[in-house]
Amino acid sequence: MEKTKSINMKSILKWCQNNINLVILILMIIIGALMSDAFLSLSNLMNLFRRVAINGIMAIGFTMTLLIGGFDLSIGSTLSMGAVFAVGISNTTGSYVAGIAVALLSGILMGFLNGYMMKLTRGGSGEAFLITMATSFIGTAIALTYCKGLDLYAKNPPQWYRNIGMGEVLGFPVAALIWIILMVIFQLIIKKTKLGRRMILCGANPSSAFLVGVDVGKLKILGFTIAGFLAAISGIILTARTTAGGPNSGAGGDFDAAIASIIGGNSLIGGHGGMIQVFIGTLIYGLITNILNLGGVESAVQYIVKGAVLLLAICLDNLKER
């Protein structure tokens, strides 16, 4: 009897060690429920989903770049760029379709630039850090130049545009719905398509990938372009919600996405991870913010906690069995 018990304890501990991210999420939910009666109400949960959707979409992009063996710290600036273009172009042309199109294009181009540089340098994480740091300055500066340093306010945004950020389908926020649909699509790509397999291989072992005929450079371009594209989508959703976009709209967005992605269990080593981790991580991150707000912690101090959480997540990544 004693023996089976200890084996059970051991296997439970091991399970917890390998699913530490899920354990953290459950702990956060318990903490939240203890702090406030309203925490587990439907309206609070819907609010949570609405608030985390943008960070969730950013985290998808960040995770895709992690998977192919890099990471993207420029997505925050790309979000800003997308936001100012979405509002600015819509205002000058009077067409919100044009605004969205230009915003998406700017994101794609920024992502392509990152990916192309990664291809050119045959880069890994080190190059990714410097390349995306450089392009994040470029992106922020383009946004600043375009809006002359001022926040732009949307003139008479049509209802459909506002719905992207504020609308609900059967009580569920549209933005969160977009987030979830995107996660499903990318999970399918990662797990069920040849393209996804190649991306994972390319992140886990680029030299082996090259030898079996995978075009590593092309996949890097694709991965970073996806991240840029998703950052632009995030920018559009943000402006649809706030009807404004500014050069600092996305400031810190890359940091938030990185925390969500890694605390959810995506590995810093390329080729390991997916959208379930993004889902868990985004919710953990949202709950941390939620709980800190409930506890009345001011936003500057919150970043101390969030930075510590990122450090913790990096440590946890090393704890797991591989």
Next chain:
Amino acid sequence: MNTPFIEIKNISKAFPGVQALDNVSFSVQPGEIRALVGENGAGKSTLVKILNGNYKKDQGQILIEGKPVVIDNPLVAAKLGISIIFQELNQVDYLSVAENIFAGRLASKGKLIDWNEINLKAAELLHRIHFDIDPKTEVKTLSVAGKQMVEIAKALSYNSKLILMDEPSATLTKNELENLFDIIADLKKKGIAVIYISHRLDEIFSVCETVTVMRDGKVIGTDSVSNFTSDRLVEMMVGREINNTIPKRSSKIGKEVLRVKGLKRRGIDSSVDFYLREGEVLGIAGLVGAGRTETMRALFGVDFIDGGEFWVDGKKVDINTPKDAKKLKIGFLTEDRKVQGLTLDFTVESNIVMANLESIVSKFFISNKKETEVAKKYIDMLNIKTPSTKQKVLNLSGGNQQKVVVAKWLNADSDIIIMDEPTRGIDVGAKLEIYEIINDLVSKNKSIILISSELNEIVGLSDRVMVMKDNRFVSELQKDEISSVNVMKFAF
């Protein structure tokens, strides 16, 4: 009997899937020159790494001058008087000889480094091994032999009582080798013991006093060198009559499947020509550094080339990337399966299907069922020992890992398979299985280019052998001309 300098008692070490060392015991007297021999994978390098403190032993004891010691990092090993000269020398090319010798413990005068003192001491150490060069010389300007001398000087600087040399002769010329032997004799006079690891039996007979033979992680025997003949030594290493190691086959050689003309690698002046026929094993022999691997990498589109024409099945083709080569049904087992051949922390099945994802797709999406089926097919065909298709390749033994790489290329439908050192680092039984796989493949009309540094493989498996030296093919041996003597005659 005197107290031995080092006594190794019942050391065992296991890695996932393989018992690298199994109850290994032997001792070395001060001033003794001991040969440590065994095939690849016999456990020699694991033992070396334990003595150097790179690996932790699972069990057993090490005694230095009769006292038990714990070696948990290389610095401890150095302080205990053990120095190791690795095959891949760990030197900083852009620093001077003196700096390399005293790396990490430069003498100082106050806060400043005392260069005079360092260079003086280095010069003295170099003089002790009759290698009188200026200690201020940059290491990168030295030959491999020179770099080894620097390592020996470094060992002396630690007052080492035991120097392990791991394949020191691999890249030395004849004169340099003789010089090394003189130095080893000199070390002996100073009471320094040497453990000499080498595959070249003639060296062992000319320089060593005693021999320890290892096989499959065990010590098979230790004896004075005069009690050995080279046949007996080889037999002990291999564990059976050497003639029986490679299974015979009757070759059925067909039409030409590959022709390479004027293949010129970037940065190399010479070019090579060769061809390969259906159902043939073409052995590529030569010393390490002769350019065998590099030539095959160039053919496969991995490295850049400055010229070369290729024909596959009589049709002129372009090969610019591995993707092109794969399309032409060429496969490539690289020499380092752990880096380029496999993704170690992926499953057996995902590694097997990696080169042909089309084979597991049904209706646009990847089918996990198909993936498992494909993997199972090759697991049966090649007798891959794994608890499941979902096992991580990391946990398989070297031989089974290699079979996974073979499976990968078979699944990619390869008709021409380049195998670069396919049996490196795998145990004797698995080697035999790889030989059988090679024989089986050619009987199914596949063609194989075999690079191997193990002479008996080249001689026993090849239908034709081309010998490479200094990036050129220097000789082509037909079936009836293939013998170790003929191959070695041209390779050196």
